[in-house]
Amino acid sequence: MPDNRSSRNTSQNRTSRTDSPKRSTDAQKAAAARRARAKKKKQLIRRRRILAVLSVLFVFALILCGAYAVKKSKSKQIEYKPSDMVSSSSEMSSQQTEKDTSPSVSESDKETPSKEAESVKPTVTATAKPLTGSFYDGITYRSPKAQPADIFKHGRNLMLLNNDYELPEDFKWDLVYWSNGQSVDAMSLNSSKYDSVKAVDRAAYTPLKNLFKAASDAGVPLQLVSAYRSPDLQDRLFTRSVNSYISQGYSKQEAIKKANYARTFSGTSEHNTGLGFDILQQGNFTLSESFENTAQFKWLSEHAEEYGFILRYRKDKTTQTGIMYEPWHFRYVGVEHAKKINELDMCLEEYIAYLES
Ligand SMILES: [Zn+2]
Numbered sequence: 001m002p003d004n005r006s007s008r009n010t011s012q013n014r015t016s017r018t019d020s021p022k023r024s025t026d027a028q029k030a031a032a033a034r035r036a037r038a039k040k041k042k043q044l045i046r047r048r049r050i051l052a053v054l055s056v057l058f059v060f061a062l063i064l065c066g067a068y069a070v071k072k073s074k075s076k077q078i079e080y081k082p083s084d085m086v087s088s089s090s091e092m093s094s095q096q097t098e099k100d101t102s103p104s105v106s107e108s109d110k111e112t113p114s115k116e117a118e119s120v121k122p123t124v125t126a127t128a129k130p131l132t133g134s135f136y137d138g139i140t141y142r143s144p145k146a147q148p149a150d151i152f153k154h155g156r157n158l159m160l161l162n163n164d165y166e167l168p169e170d171f172k173w174d175l176v177y178w179s180n181g182q183s184v185d186a187m188s189l190n191s192s193k194y195d196s197v198k199a200v201d202r203a204a205y206t207p208l209k210n211l212f213k214a215a216s217d218a219g220v221p222l223q224l225v226s227a228y229r230s231p232d233l234q235d236r237l238f239t240r241s242v243n244s245y246i247s248q249g250y251s252k253q254e255a256i257k258k259a260n261y262a263r264t265f266s267g268t269s270e271h272n273t274g275l276g277f278d279i280l281q282q283g284n285f286t287l288s289e290s291f292e293n294t295a296q297f298k299w300l301s302e303h304a305e306e307y308g309f310i311l312r313y314r315k316d317k318t319t320q321t322g323i324m325y326e327p328w329h330f331r332y333v334g335v336e337h338a339k340k341i342n343e344l345d346m347c348l349e350e351y352i353a354y355l356e357s
Contacts, residue, residue: 175199201274235266
């Protein structure tokens, strides 16, 4: 019996011995399967994560592209909106800047708003581009006598531009933004980045600010209607004058002559330098001779020289300047020269000749 039991036990033991490796193999297989499943699951999760990250990146890129596109289209609207045309009562009262020939501005300059009222804005320094190209008919009107001259002979503040002297093509502007919140080039035909820049020559910036402050303190608040204009803008304005006279029945030659009395050729305007300014009483955008009857004009006649400005195109000097009487156009020459010019009762042309005599 014990033998039998023993033999049964032995047989059971044998059976369990032979079963054990089999079960262990199954367990191993199951574990391997589990591991494989877990691995697969992990891979799946990893793939999903990567996909999610890629999706987020893609959406982010889409948003960026969208934002860029909106910004670009907005800036285009700003560049070309015709709403800057505030007044058309006088064709002389409009300024505009040709985008293609304006001096280039760095990205940071472009973004500069005119909010920081008291600070001098970044310099815009650029080389004058060739004075070619016209907005309307492909013709750039040039003065028959105009020639590049040594316009710095008597210092930058005394540079003389008129029908005899034009801005050299390698002229370097040194402009700063006029930022008292007034719209200098608000009356543009085709607005471009320079319409909102409102640039004036660096040397004239502080004197002009002081002039405006003193006028305001004296109860005769002024408005800067026009400051810097690109030579190409000057050409467009000149061309518009010519076309206007032609449409009134004048021959082209007559039209050019008439236009030239009210307006200088491209590259011969003081506005091209940033040293010439059209100034009116606040709220007025019309450049008219009637400005001479205002308290502002009276005050300017007495005090502009104290800040370095002269009335550039006087009523009694049209023969010498070649330009009609413009009670609104003031030119920065510096205090010393301004006082001397008025004391000598001269226009700038006469004063330059006087210095050279
Ligand atoms: Zn002017």
